[in-house]
Amino acid sequence: MKGLLPNNPIHALCLKLGVLGIGMFAFAIWVMPPIYDVFCEITGLNGKTGGPYQAVSAEVDTSRTITVQFVATNNEGMPWEFSPEVRTVKVHPGAQTRINYFANNRTDKDMIGQAIPSLVPFKAATYFHKTECFCFEQQPLKAGESAELPMYFIVDQDIPEHIHTITLSYTLFDVTERYADDKVAKVAN
Numbered sequence: 001m002k003g004l005l006p007n008n009p010i011h012a013l014c015l016k017l018g019v020l021g022i023g024m025f026a027f028a029i030w031v032m033p034p035i036y037d038v039f040c041e042i043t044g045l046n047g048k049t050g051g052p053y054q055a056v057s058a059e060v061d062t063s064r065t066i067t068v069q070f071v072a073t074n075n076e077g078m079p080w081e082f083s084p085e086v087r088t089v090k091v092h093p094g095a096q097t098r099i100n101y102f103a104n105n106r107t108d109k110d111m112i113g114q115a116i117p118s119l120v121p122f123k124a125a126t127y128f129h130k131t132e133c134f135c136f137e138q139q140p141l142k143a144g145e146s147a148e149l150p151m152y153f154i155v156d157q158d159i160p161e162h163i164h165t166i167t168l169s170y171t172l173f174d175v176t177e178r179y180a181d182d183k184v185a186k187v188a189n
Contacts, residue, residue, distance in 0.1 A: 059094050059157060060092050060093070060094040060095045060157075061092055061093040061094050061157045062092050064092060064093055064161075065090050065091070065092060066090070066091050066092075066093060066155050066159065066163070066164060066165070066166060067088060067089075067090055067164060067165045067166070068088070068089050068090075068091055068097075068153075068155070068165075068166050068167075068168060069087060069088050069165065069166070069167040069168070070084035070086065070087055070088070070089075070099060070101075070167075070168055070169075070170075071084070071087075071167060071168070071169040071170070072084055072101060072169075072170050072172065073169065073170070073171050073172070074171070074172050075171050075172060075173045075174070077174060078113065078172050078173060078174045079105075079106055079107050079111075079174075080103055080104060080105050080106060080107075080111070080113060080141070080172060081102070081103070081104040081106055082101065082102070082103050082104075082113075082115075082170075082172045083101065083102050084099060084100075084101050084102075085099060085100040085101065085102060085148075086099060091155055093127075093155045093156060093157040093158075093159055094154065094155070094156070094157040095154065095155075096131060096152055096153070096154050097152070097153055097154070098150055098151070098152050099150075099151055099153075100148050100149060100150050100151070101115075101134065101148075101149040101150075101151065101170065102146070102147075102148060102149070103139060103141060103146065103147050103149055103172070104141075104145075104146040104147075105141035105142065105143060105144060105145050105146070106144070107143055107144075108143045108144070109143050110140065110141070110142045110143055110176075111140070111141060111143075111174060111176045112138050112139065112140045112141075112174070112175050112176045112179045113138065113139045113140075113141065113172050113173065113174060113175065114135075114138050114139070114172070114173050114175045115134060115135040115139070115149075115170040115171070115172050115173075116135065116170065116171050116173060117130075117133075117135050117168060117169070117170050118168075118169045118170075118171070119166060119167070119168050119169070120166070120167050120169075121163060121166070123160070123163065124159065124163050124166045126156075127155060127156035127158060127159035127160075127163070128153060128155055128156070128166060128168070129153060129154045129155075129156060130151060130152065130153045131152045131153065131154060132150065132151065132152040133150075133151045133152070133153075134149035134150065134151060135151070135170060138175060138179060153168075
């Protein structure tokens, strides 16, 4: 490697630092996201609630009540109206509950939305299970169209005693362009 480096020590240092910077960038882009996802899945951090859940027990703990709050926000540039039908429900651990979100495409063009969930407190993510959710799939709406988006969930009976309130937040993203690119790629193949 000695012959590949410039003779000037400053140029050699700049070259080494440039290669180091490119390596750090590549590590951050390609290696860190999968590691972060595994870390969040193991620890329950970032409030990721996972995919569809199959209930294993139908026991309902009527001695406890958990308050579940619902929040809906649009990502920057998403022009849809998006809101939960109710802001708060009280549930018994183990009981399946349905709530609806409402979406309205207020634009004059067909669009596709994707809702990304987050849950706090983060520890509750392990005990909050969605059996059916609009967030599992993209939501296409024609111009001016509205939709009722159902979500069924169960709060696990094993939820720690100190957790009394859970907040489920959805951020709605416009994925119209990404979907169009995927469609073009499928046609090209």
